[in-house]
Amino acid sequence: MTGNPPPDEVLGIEDLTITVHDGAAAAVRGISLSVHTGEIVGMVGESGSGKTLTCRAALGVLPKGCEIEQGTISFERQDVTQLSSRGWQRLHGTGIGAVFQDPSSYLNPSLTVGSQLTEVLRVKQGLGRREAHRKAIELFTDVGLRQPDRVFHQIPAELSGGMLQRVMIAIAISCGPRLLIADEATTALDVTIQAEIIELLRDLRDQRGLAVLFVSHDLAVIRELCDRVVVFYAGEVVESGPVEEIIERPRHPYTQALLQVASVGDFSRRELRVIPGQPPQVGAAITGCRFAARCPAAIDVCRSAPIDLVRLAPGHQSRCVRANDPELADALETELAAR
């Protein structure tokens, strides 16, 4: 991530470190990633790997006690790291939209979904009542809600999870943001609905040139949707690159392990794999590779010094000392077969 950023960079995160518990420990360390116009970037990792914290930093809504200790966040190449809360408010909706896991907990249960969308349009864009209504119906149609006129007057409890997530997406894109952050936006949905929402996000990218940062713990979902993927482990980026390449030729043992446990789309009886051990606690003092304790291919070098991200191919990086070691693949293969 050096040199001049390409002109169409929408979100740029550079060497970001976030501390939690009032500076007691770093939950995210030295993260760099970027999202460009018309691109869907996936973030994948286990629970607690720092995906959501990074998203919240990019939205300017870090929880209490969390602070950006180091690094910069830029939106359309403007530094927003030290932005005031007024500044963030201006950016929310018009610059960055967000969708989360559980739509029903983000909507007011006693207001119609239509009024919750027109409220945004009227406050953010100053539209009149009639104009906002017209725009709302248009947005509901765009996100694939059938009978938008009817949905407009319904309250959240009357809609299914998939429909609510479409409403959330309509609200998120209502003011024409250039970036959409989707944090586990499909995790709570049924597979059939999940497939539909994935298609919707892809269509929105194609039609509006939206940049999307998509968070999931399942590589299979990332594979269906994203162009590039960033793999998180214990608050660090351990591998990043084009999705196809990472799925075909993962160069970090953790990514390989994630692939082993992902929904492989295999409908036959087989041994279900697990990644043995637990990720380290936030703030654990580890000198070398943070995955070494669970890694089947760890050698002494892995534990002695911090590991740098190694550039393997254009846009493909891995934080593994053995990333270029031809014996790594063999070592992992034998280990995994033995489990």
Added chain:
Amino acid sequence: MSAPLTDVTDATVAPGARPLLSVEHVDVVLGRGWRANHVLSDVNLAIWPGEIVGLVGETGSGKTTLARTVVGLVRPKHGRVVYDGSQTSGLRGGALRRERRQGHVQLVFQDPLRSLDPDLTVGQIVGEGLRIRGGLDGAEIEAKVTEALRLVGLDATLLSRTPGQISGGQRQRVSIARALAADPGLLFCDEPVSALDASNRNYILRLLGDLRDSLNLPIVIISHDLSSLAGIADRVVVLYRGRIVEDGPVDQVFAAPKHPYTALLMASAPSVKHDQPLSVHQLRRTTADPDLGPDLTAASACVFAARCPFAIDACAVQPRLEPVAEAGGGHWSAACHRREEWPALARERGTVAAPR
């Protein structure tokens, strides 16, 4: 994909054997009057000793209601639930209390953070049912609690922690230990893995597989992750809007599903590979499909007709769950009028499908 014929489990062929649990013609209606909601219609399900059954279907299909009916938390309007030869549905008063204390069928709930009392310790949670049932002294309860935790691979050092102090995967294991402490004859797990990440999900499923092997405990797993169910289940039951639309051995059903909804579920499952025989576009209705007549959207029509691209006039009548010709020795049935025709029709629809 080749379709090896299933090894029929011993349980299904043993002469004169009866299922451990049978749900017979169960109708469940929740609410009354204009609010009445037909949640389950004519559901028939048999669980045999030692088998793992995957129950799949989308939100609102009645999976959870079926689980609640089996343990007696919901009273069926018609039909009955029989456990090991004796009817357990429709009991009242003392008989109901006695049946409940037996704890024959244990439920494991979806979200352990919400289903476990945050103020109790792990030891109290797992032992609570035993204390209520009575008949055991403190030391015996403690021994059973430790044994239940050992079965799910948890260390006794967790006994004094509260649910908030352990990880998500551990919490779900505590839920399973709580169910096991009651010495159940059948475990009913309601989406035990949907709140977990991929590694923990596989861990829990493997654990359930091990429990079946070591205790010969039949287990029903409600899930919408078909791919991982295929890894451990023997049989799969597909529920759609309160009706069972397909029920059969996992490998046969997933090799060549007989109901278009089963095929849609499979095609929708995210995957790191792209070798699905049919894509979702071939199985979904599109604007190009002719509009459905009023007959096909009526309450008496096939439950899936409104979403089915292959619906014809005959589908105005709900099809019965009938045995599939290729079933071989196993039990395999599907409820679709066009079960023989639709796979070929779906393949023809392929030409207009969007790439990837």
